[in-house]
Amino acid sequence: MTFSWTEDLPQDLKEKVVKVDKKIAGRLNEIDEQVLYNQQRVLELFRKHRVGEEDLVPSTGYGYDDMGRDKIEAIYADYFKTGDALVRPQFSSATQAISVGLFSMLRPGDTLYYLTGMPYDTIQEVIGLAGDKPGNMKEWGINFKHTDLLENGEVDYEQAEKDLQDKSIKVVTIQRSLGYAVRASFTMEKIKKMLKFIKEVRPDVKIFVDNCYGEFSETEEPTFYGADMLAGSLFKNAGAGIVKGGAFLAGKKELIEGAGSRLNVPGAGKGEGATWGYLRDIYQGFFMAPHTTGEAIKGMIFTAALCEEMGMKVAPKWDDPRTDIVQTVTFGEPDPMVKFCAAIQHYSPMNSFVDPIPYHQDGYEDDVVMASGSFTEGSTIELSSDGPLRAPYRLYIQGGLSYAHDKIAITHAVEETFYKNK
Structure with a gap:
């Protein structure tokens, strides 16, 4: 028996996901090689410094x-x-x-x-x-x-x-x-x-x-x-x-x-x-940071490629060099930006039932909309998105503990924003 997570998606969106998967495959392989290099460095440092159970005992x-x-x-x-x-x-x-x-x-x-x-x-x-x-x-x-x-x-x-x-x-x-x-x-x-x-x-x-x-x-x-x-x-x-x-x-x-x-x-x-x-x-x-960061970067590469397929302006593009875990998507107007952000919240493991509402947050000059269904508050290595409600209405998407979660959540965010209620 075969299973498909895209079974209930609109046919057009299914086809776009397949197209994106093929397009970004080589780029994801490059990230895997980078993860291997960084993981080896970290592992060697744990061995060099002889990390043991006694090092995990906390102080007070x-x-x-x-x-x-x-x-x-x-x-x-x-x-x-x-x-x-x-x-x-x-x-x-x-x-x-x-x-x-x-x-x-x-x-x-x-x-x-x-x-x-x-x-x-x-x-x-x-x-x-x-x-x-x-x-x-x-x-x-x-x-x-x-x-x-x-x-x-x-x-x-x-x-x-x-x-x-x-x-x-x-x-x-x-x-x-x-x-x-x-x-x-x-x-x-x-x-x-x-x-x-x-x-x-x-x-x-x-x-x-x-x-x-x-x-x-x-x-x-x-x-x-x-x-x-x-x-x-x-x-x-x-x-x-x-x-x-x-x-x-x-x-x-x-x-x-x-x-x-x-x-x-x-x-x-x-x-x-x-x-x-x-x-x-x-x-x-x-120790897990090289792997998890790699998963987040792969998720943002998928995000860039799929959103670009939908005609949105993205930065960086899916094949651009990456230097962080942040992906921006420009919507040009507030309604689709808020809707996309809300969909990310709806496809999060925590507080999926919550609708993000733009509000004033200390430290920021404009109202900000945020989605963060994370296990740790503010943990943007977990999938989240946020952005100020000001032109050009740009959403800043980051993180993802697993590529699989990013792929599922972003695809459904595209679905909720551009395919539903039409």
Whole structure:
């Protein structure tokens, strides 16, 4: 007996799915090879550091002498080819990790500079460009500058060279993923060029990379080529849908020590910080991260190909290089965007009965529609979608613990948006 998950789909949509499967097969094989490479690196690090059952025993209280915590941080540092790492459940989000990293390197009168244009909404709140919450950089006398990207979404190197002559600039930031911008995410090939440019123009500055959504999406990371520090989330790529919270920083040893003092207190620094019941998940999540990230990328390749078959504008295209787990689909108007987002919610394992309603969320300027039927709140390595209700009405789809789930959910989202009620 043969079974088909497409049995109840409209015939036209069935044919499109078959066409997409054939078209993307070679690209999916490439991702499988990338997963094998990254998985081998992670496995070798677990063997090198002799991970054992005793490393999974959590600490409490101050967290002194937490051997498992120290070992996983050594593994992260090895993977990212840095001097040290801070891998902690105490970070409530990657935004907090970014804030800790930047604040630890900046002082009153210094200037933070973004090479990759204006940062996304929640970081604007940290800087003091949006919102009115206390404790932002502006309140602490830290200045901000950025160079707008060119119309094609690329770095304006000519203008950036002029802007970097400002000697108050002490930290230069690269944002790898696109946030809610309309540009493409920056591949490692482009980030390598940025790093080289910064070091030639201002070798004295610290380079920070917002690496969210990027870990294991390629076979290289920004710290391989001279980034001084990067940040990511434990409940995105690096946690593989297993870790329930936390984030990480990886970078030069003295900078991570400074970040530890900012997260905790000077003196204790990164020597404090209990891991409670998190260690097993953090270890297992990092081990599973190459595979799970690969599944998410394959799901987004399918999403791009099928939505393109439906005549929608997508970025990146199915055969473009991938550097994160984010796929954008532009709808041009709000109704189909909200309907597509709702369908993703309806085909999620959690809260499938919920209809997403656009609303104002702290940290964002526009109403936002979100679908996230995930086991961990905000775990965008699990299939989710969101976007601000503003032109060009672009939905940001990300994640997927399994390619199979992505394929099923996205196909039915297309069905509910374009085939039903016609």
